[in-house]
Amino acid sequence: MDSLSILLGLVFGWLLCWGYRAIRLGSFHQTAISIIQHAEREAQKIEHEKKTALSSQETKMREERASLEKEWRILKQERKDLQLENLHLSRTKKALSEKENAAHTATKQAQKQLEAISKLSFEEAKRELWLRAEAEAKKDHEKRLLEWQAIYDKECQARASSLLFCALERKVQALTKETFVTEISIPDKTISKLIGKEGRNIQTLETLLGVNLLIDEAEQKVRISAHDPKRRNLAKATLEQVLSEEKITPVTIKTTYEAICSSFPKILEEKGRDACKILQLEDVPSTILKTLGELSLRTSCGQNALLHSIEVAELMGIAALELGFYAEKAKFIGLCHDIGKAIPLKWGESHAVAGSKFLASCGVEDEICQAIASHHGESKMTSYEARLLPICDRLSALLPGSRRDQDPLFLEMVHQCEQVATNMPGILSAWAHYGGSHIELVVRPEPQMETQPLVTSLEKTFATLNLRFPVKVTLIPEKCSFIPRQS
Numbered sequence: 001m002d003s004l005s006i007l008l009g010l011v012f013g014w015l016l017c018w019g020y021r022a023i024r025l026g027s028f029h030q031t032a033i034s035i036i037q038h039a040e041r042e043a044q045k046i047e048h049e050k051k052t053a054l055s056s057q058e059t060k061m062r063e064e065r066a067s068l069e070k071e072w073r074i075l076k077q078e079r080k081d082l083q084l085e086n087l088h089l090s091r092t093k094k095a096l097s098e099k100e101n102a103a104h105t106a107t108k109q110a111q112k113q114l115e116a117i118s119k120l121s122f123e124e125a126k127r128e129l130w131l132r133a134e135a136e137a138k139k140d141h142e143k144r145l146l147e148w149q150a151i152y153d154k155e156c157q158a159r160a161s162s163l164l165f166c167a168l169e170r171k172v173q174a175l176t177k178e179t180f181v182t183e184i185s186i187p188d189k190t191i192s193k194l195i196g197k198e199g200r201n202i203q204t205l206e207t208l209l210g211v212n213l214l215i216d217e218a219e220q221k222v223r224i225s226a227h228d229p230k231r232r233n234l235a236k237a238t239l240e241q242v243l244s245e246e247k248i249t250p251v252t253i254k255t256t257y258e259a260i261c262s263s264f265p266k267i268l269e270e271k272g273r274d275a276c277k278i279l280q281l282e283d284v285p286s287t288i289l290k291t292l293g294e295l296s297l298r299t300s301c302g303q304n305a306l307l308h309s310i311e312v313a314e315l316m317g318i319a320a321l322e323l324g325f326y327a328e329k330a331k332f333i334g335l336c337h338d339i340g341k342a343i344p345l346k347w348g349e350s351h352a353v354a355g356s357k358f359l360a361s362c363g364v365e366d367e368i369c370q371a372i373a374s375h376h377g378e379s380k381m382t383s384y385e386a387r388l389l390p391i392c393d394r395l396s397a398l399l400p401g402s403r404r405d406q407d408p409l410f411l412e413m414v415h416q417c418e419q420v421a422t423n424m425p426g427i428l429s430a431w432a433h434y435g436g437s438h439i440e441l442v443v444r445p446e447p448q449m450e451t452q453p454l455v456t457s458l459e460k461t462f463a464t465l466n467l468r469f470p471v472k473v474t475l476i477p478e479k480c481s482f483i484p485r486q487s
Contacts, residue, residue, distance in 0.1 A: 202215075222239060272290060272292030428444045429444045441473050
């Protein structure tokens with residue numbers, strides 16, 4: 001019984017083991033089959049991709065091959081064309097060589113014929129040709145030199161004119177309108193006091209002063225009439241002092257007149273000193289200062305002599321700086337050039353010669369005296385300043401308003417033109433002066449400034465101002481060069 005149980009247990013155990021093994025083997029088999037199937041699918045996929053890639057590569061290779069064959073055909077055609085072109089070039093070169101040889105031969109034959117006709121060798125003919133060409137060139141060169149000389153002379157004249165315009169800086173002076181009559185305004189209440197009882201005061205004034213007095217009660221003015229400007233000035237100063245007194249008597253008039261006469265030389269000297277201060281001149285002797293003050297009492301063609309001398313001195317100083325001369329000496333010459341008009345003249349002696357002698361007696365150097373003596377051509381000019389003096393003298397005399405006419409509106413227009421021009425961009429400086437029927441505006445622009453647009457802009461600006469006189473613009477493109485004189 002026990003053996004049977006054991007046997008049955010073994011049999012059952014074996015059956016269990018076999019069943020378990022059969023089950024496991026079945027699952028492994030299924031897994032292996034699925035793996036194999038998956039591998040087969042992957043292999044088919046890879047093979048398909050390989051076939052696709054191979055097909056694409058073959059297609060690409062066929063296209064590249066077709067392209068290469070096409071390029072080969074093109075290159076083959078180009079090579080053929082190049083061979084034809086080389087052949088054509090070689091033929092052309094050969095033809096040109098033949099023509100060159102023919103031309104060379106023809107040249108030699110023509111040269112031989114020319115030598116036979118001219119009876120000159122080639123070298124002799126070449127030398128003759130060079131000589132003729134040299135003669136023609138020399139003649140043309142001389143002609144060009146004459147043309148350039150004319151241009152150079154014209155340019156020099158233009159530069160000289162520009163330089164004078166640079167020196168002509170506008171200095172408007174308060175020019176006197178008095179020639180023979182001086183007017184003084186008086187209060188209405190002092191007219192009777194001035195006349196005095198039975199006209200004694202007015203008679204005393206006329207006798208002492210040596211002038212004629214005319215009292216205009218309507219305008220409340222006293223007109224002093226005399227040919228002597230010194231007497232008119234003494235009379236004016238005496239009357240102004242007398243009118244300030246509370247009581248006017250012949251004694252008061254005489255005392256006042258004597259005091260004015262004693263102080264008048266100092267007044268004249270102070271006027272001369274003021275003129276030197278304006279020009280920054282120092283160490284001028286008092287005798288010269290007093291005589292310069294006398295010029296303030298003189299007029300020439302309606303122009304005050306002292307103001308004219310100051311203006312000439314300013315022009316002389318400006319021009320001397322431009323030209324490289326001695327500015328201080330030039331200004332002194334300009335200030336004293338008419339000093340002879342303030343001293344008594346001998347018969348037949350001009351003011352230029354008299355002024356020169358007077359300055360020499362005051363210890364002034366000979367060069368200055370000679371320059372003043374020669375400014376009207378009465379003696380030889382020996383210095384640059386002497387040559388400059390008559391030019392500046394004429395410039396001052398020709399300024400608008402300096403001779404007989406002083407139009408405030410015209411002077412205002414001149415200043416307006418200068419101010420408008422200097423306020424415009426690109427302009428360094430500007431000067432305006434009278435040009436006959438127009439105002440001449442001289443402008444110095446900045447370097448590298450375009451001139452035509454600047455002139456157009458100025459003309460448009462002046463057109464809008466509605467001036468009574470037209471404005472003509474002149475540009476100075478560059479500063480005139482000059483080699484200064486060595487000291």
